[in-house]
Amino acid sequence: MTQGRNSGRGSQGRGRGSLVADKRYAAGGGRKEVKKPRRKASASTRKGWSLFGRRKPKVVRKPRGILGWLLVPVRLVGRVIWAVSWRMGVLAGLALAGAVAFHYTKLPDYQALLDGRNQGSVTLLDRDGDIFAWRGDQFGGVVTTDTVSPFLKNAIVATEDKRFFRHFGVSPRGVASAVRINLSEGRGPLSGHGGSTITQQTAKLMCLGVNYDPAIWKTEAAYEADCRQSSLWRKAKEAIFAMAMEAKYSKNEILSIYMNRAYMGGGAYGAEAAAQRFFGKSANEVDAAEAAMLAGLLTAPSALAPTSNIERSRNRAATVLRLMEEQGYLSEAERRAAINDPAELSEAAAARAGGYFADWIMDTVPSFLGDQTTEDVVIRTTLDQRLQLAAEDAVNFVFENKVREESKAQAAVVVMSADGAVRAMVGGRKVRASGVFNRATQASRQTGSSFKPFVYAAALELGYSPYDRVLDAEYCLDIPGSGPWCPKNYTNKHYGQVTLAQALRDSLNVPAVKISEAVGRDTVRHVAGEFGIESSLADGPALALGASESTLIEMTGAYAGILNGGSSVTPYGVEALTIVGDSEPLMGASGGMGERVIRPEAAQELIWMMEKVIAGGTGQRAQIPGWEAAGKSGTTSAAKDAWFIGFTADYVAGVWMGYDDNTPLTGVTGGGLPAEIWRETMVRVHDGLTPKPLPMRAPEPIVVPQQDQPQQRAPSGGGGLGREIERTLNGVLRGIFGN
Structure with a gap:
């Protein structure tokens, strides 16, 4: 019975077979080897990988020949470098994200960044109430990408950062191109062309969020020089700050900050002040030629200011107009029309007015309302511009006609x-x-x-x-x-x-x-x-x-x-001195x-x-x-x-x-x-x-x-x-x- 049950179970393939001794051996009397079933590999180890890298293979291939043995150290070093590099990359990415997040939390609302001056401005009016000179840091008022002339907005982007609306605050391609140009021109990699985006330039204008502190910097000039340094470490901080700005603000908001804070020559900070200073009109009224001249100033504001050399400013504007055409902001006909009708200075700017009289006025008012003012001040003066021109013409006439050319004599009137x-x-x-x-x-x-x-x-x-x-x-x-x-x-x-x-x-x-x-x-x-x-x-x-x-x-x-x-x-x-916004002098x-x-x-x-x-x-x-x-x-x-x-x-x-x-x-x-x-x-x-x-x-x-x-x-x-x-x-x- 027992044998029959066992025999039947074995016939069904579900039991372990008969335990009878003679059944455990082959007919030849030898012992038969029984193979154990294979254990299925887990998903994590099936292909030889672990959570922390590739598992050491069970079978190590032996190097073949001399070349094989020579490459062994190289392979080992490569594996070590790769293992360290990707881990360091992860850590660097986390650190970068943390730095960007830190600056992000410190950034104020963008409206608070539009007027970045530490000093105020002084506007000088003649006896008839017409502007004849400016002193200090002139700020004409806030402009945005929505209120400024489209010509000016497009000119700035075309000139300063044509990829502005496509990058994340830093342009690796722009940096590489700038380094290549600098090296080809015999300068250091960071000297000359900077490859900075508009966002990075704005970050620099904001001094990376650091405000002027007299306890740290003796003068504002020293503060500004510190803000403009071009060390590699400074560039890295600038890039981080720029990425934080990109996360905090929209592209148009960043561009608005830039247009309001950038120095544009002639004591003018921002597009509105520059438009008023040079053309006697608002920044939302400038045409293509005027916009190109303003955008061209951003490269070298003092040297290219039209009050210094109008022809040099027009030549630079022609380059800006060409860039605008190449990037699709102007048609060829519009570019030609702008070149054939270049920007003209306003009468006050053309006269480069002020001179000795304006200097004297600034010496007679208290410094906290003059060259050191933190407010915007308007001074109505006694100057009669017709009489000023009469005195200037008289001196020129006598020296040209009555005084020998080599004479160093001076005169005053x-x-x-x-x-x-x-x-x-x-x-x-x-x-x-x-x-x-x-x-x-x-x-x-x-x-x-x-x-x-x-x-x-x-x-x-x-x-x-x-x-x-x-x-x-x-x-x-x-x-x-x-x-x-x-x-x-x-x-x-x-x-x-x-x-x-x-x-x-x-x-x-x-x-x-x-x-x-x-x-x-x-x-x-x-x-x-x-x-x-x-x-x-x-x-x-x-x-x-x-x-x-x-x-x-x-x-x-x-x-x-x-x-x-x-x-x-x-x-x-001085007839009257008024703080802008006050009704009484x-x-x-x-x-x-x-x-x-x-x-x-x-x-x-x-x-x-x-x-x-x-x-x-x-x-x-x-x-x-x-x-x-x-x-x-x-x-x-x-x-x-x-x-x-x-x-x-x-x-x-x-x-x-x-x-x-x-x-x-x-x-x-x-x-x-x-x-x-x-x-x-x-x-x-x-x-x-x-x-x-x-x-x-x-x-x-x-x-x-x-x-x-x-x-x-x-x-x-x-x-x-x-x-x-x-x-x-x-x-x-x-x-x-x-x-």
């Missing part, structure tokens, strides 16, 4: 109204220079005989008459510590008894010294100081001959005080008329005396056809300085001429070339105006009894001082009790 409002200023022979030495306001020079009107002003205020006489003869004073001092006339001659009017007309030195000594040097210094000559005045008797130094603007302002009837004047150029006029210095009658008589200087004295070359004019020439010792200052009923003008190094002028006196510059200026200034009479008054004739005639003369150095003492006393009493 100031034109102002009787209240001290400066209307025009030329600070040197290069009439439109900026940021250079201004001889009209910064050069202190001896005034010579142009100081004499203040000597006679003091005398007239004390009761002297222009008809009073003084003896022009040899005259000496003993100067303690120096010995005798004997003034001489320019002609080395003496003219005997002369009136005060004649002495001033012919610029006689001896009478001027005698009058100064009679009224008192302190009185002369006081009168001159009250009229606005703030420079230190000489203590000795040479005070009367202009031994003291002053600036042209001071002297011109003092003459304005004579014209306005004897009141002091503070020359000024922060500052009003910075100068004007002050207190009375001499009586109106004295001022009118002095004007009458000074009119004789131009009508028939040392200033005859300053005559203006059809106009009454008064003035005074001045020439210092050895002719180192030559002056002519004078006025009509409408304007006061002062001219100085000389060398910066005090080299004596050759054949030049105040009544010569300075008088001619003055005349050429005033002829142009008064063009189209109706002549007006000077506010002068002729003195009443002196009528004295016959027996008193010998005493009717001003002091001659020794005696005859009774009348002068009486006049001095009367002047003192008048000052105490009034007129």
Whole structure:
């Protein structure tokens, strides 16, 4: 039974077979080997791979031949490098993602990044409210890719980054191309062409999110230099920041940030400021030619600025137009039309206006509202651009026609109204220079005989008459510590008894010294100081001959005080200063008329005396056809300085001429070339105006009894001082009790 069951189970193939001993062996009596079933390999090990790399094969092939043995180390090294490399790649990718994520979380809303200036701007308006100059970092306002001219948007992309809308913030192809070009041109791989995308350039403009800190950088220039460094490490950080920007902002937002923050020359930051600065229009109005010129500035803003070299700017614009055509932004017809009708500068930009006058304005306002302002400021000034052009043309005319070409002589001109409002200023022979030495306001020079009107002003205020006489003869004073001092006339001659009017007309030195000594040097210094000559005045008797130094603007302002009837004047150029956005000015006029210095009658008589200087004295070359004019020439010792200052009923003008190094002028006196510059200026200034009479008054004739005639003369150095003492006393009493 047992055997039968076992036999049956075996016949069905499901059991282990019979356990009978004779059934376990073959018929031949030998032992039969039983094979064990194969175990199925798992999916992870089926092809010899594990989770951490390829499993070591069970069978290692032996190298074949010598070459095989030589390649064994190479294969081993390759496997090690591969194993390390892909693991390092994973780690680097994770680190990069972390760095990008870090910067992503730090980035603000893109609207906060549109105005990236640390400094504010100053816009200068003339007396009519027209812009004539800019200072500081000009920012015209926010533009976006939606509001700016499509020509400008396309020009920027075509010029700066034609793959802008296709890359992720970094262009490996652009970097490789830049490195190749740099090396082919003999530069370092990172010197010259950078291969930076617009996104990377924007990241650099943002200084990779680092704000200016005075505790770290001594100056903003140092901060900007640090932001622009081109080291390999800096480039890597820039690329990471750029990728974070690409993740945070849209392409149009990045382009908008770039268009608002990029420096575009001429002090203009951003497309709107540049469009206003160069073309006098908004950035949404520029045509293809103007857009190409603006986009071309991004490569080298200062060198390519159209105010520096318009032809160079147009050549660059032609290149931009070609790129726009190649990339499909312009048709050939549109490109040709833009080249045939190139961009033109606005009148203000074409004039490169500002110059010495704008520099002076920036020096007169507080620095926190001027060159160091963090706000946008608008300053309305006293400048009259027609008069400014008149002064510039006059200087150019005289130097081109009356001065030898190799001469290094300089000249300065100031034109102002009787209240001290400066209307025009030329600070040197290069009439439109900026940021250079201004001889009209910064050069202190001896005034010579142009100081004499203040000597006679003091005398007239004390009761002297222009008809009073003084003896022009040899005259000496003993100067303690120096010995005798004997003034001489320019002609080395003496003219005997002369009136005060004649002495001033012919610029006689001896009478001027005698009058100064009679009224008192302190009185002369006081009168001159009250009229606005703030420079230190000489203590000795040479005070009367202009031994003291002053600036042209001071002297011109003092003459304005004579014209306005004897009141002091503070020359000024600012009428109102306003912070953009405020409705009321922060500052009003910075100068004007002050207190009375001499009586109106004295001022009118002095004007009458000074009119004789131009009508028939040392200033005859300053005559203006059809106009009454008064003035005074001045020439210092050895002719180192030559002056002519004078006025009509409408304007006061002062001219100085000389060398910066005090080299004596050759054949030049105040009544010569300075008088001619003055005349050429005033002829142009008064063009189209109706002549007006000077506010002068002729003195009443002196009528004295016959027996008193010998005493009717001003002091001659020794005696005859009774009348002068009486006049001095009367002047003192008048000052105490009034007129």
